[in-house]
């Protein structure tokens with residue numbers, strides 16, 4: 421419980437910084453509910469006898485707005501950059517912050533969601549705790565798209581508006597092998 425209180429506060433602070441980085445008022449992303457709707461998934465990856473035959477989690481970008489990830493000392497998380505996989509080495513007391521597909525939409529592609537995966541290992545277990553910020557429930561029924569203040573003639577919208585509830589319905593009906601729901605709304 422204590423951890424989630426801290427996650428909520430951290431989320432608010434991160435969304436302030438991200439708003440400023442977009443050239444918006446510091447409270448912009450918080451005021452539209454970005455730091456709400458935080459859900460948590462804990463992963464337990466046991467030691468794997470044949471790690472070369474499998475992956476812990478396949479390549480994907482997180483579907484929500486922002487993810488705060490805590491991993492134990494085992495390592496295994498990798499991010500894709502310029503078509504190459506890079507290890508995200510665990511740092512004691514460190515957290516990994518991943519931009520999700522919905523922040524890519526809100527920022528009209530200024531922030532790019534990060535493709536990542538978790539590889540298996542002979543040793544373990546590896547444990548990770550992901551807090552997914554997916555936005556306040558009241559956003560589900562409202563049109564969602566790039567922030568209007570970020571749109572101009574020089575920077576036209578890269579996504580059409582859509583309903584988050586339809587987006588999440590697509591997400592929950594999909595697998596990591598199918599195209600991510602964000603792709604349906606690209607302009």
Ligand SMILES: O=C(O)CCC(=O)C(=O)O
Pocket residue numbers: 461463477482489491497536537538548550
């Ligand atoms: O276990 C990890 O480090 C990654 C988990 C992950 O990518 C996810 O839950 O979306």
Ligand SMILES: [Fe+2]
Pocket residue numbers: 480481482536
């Ligand atoms: Fe992920």
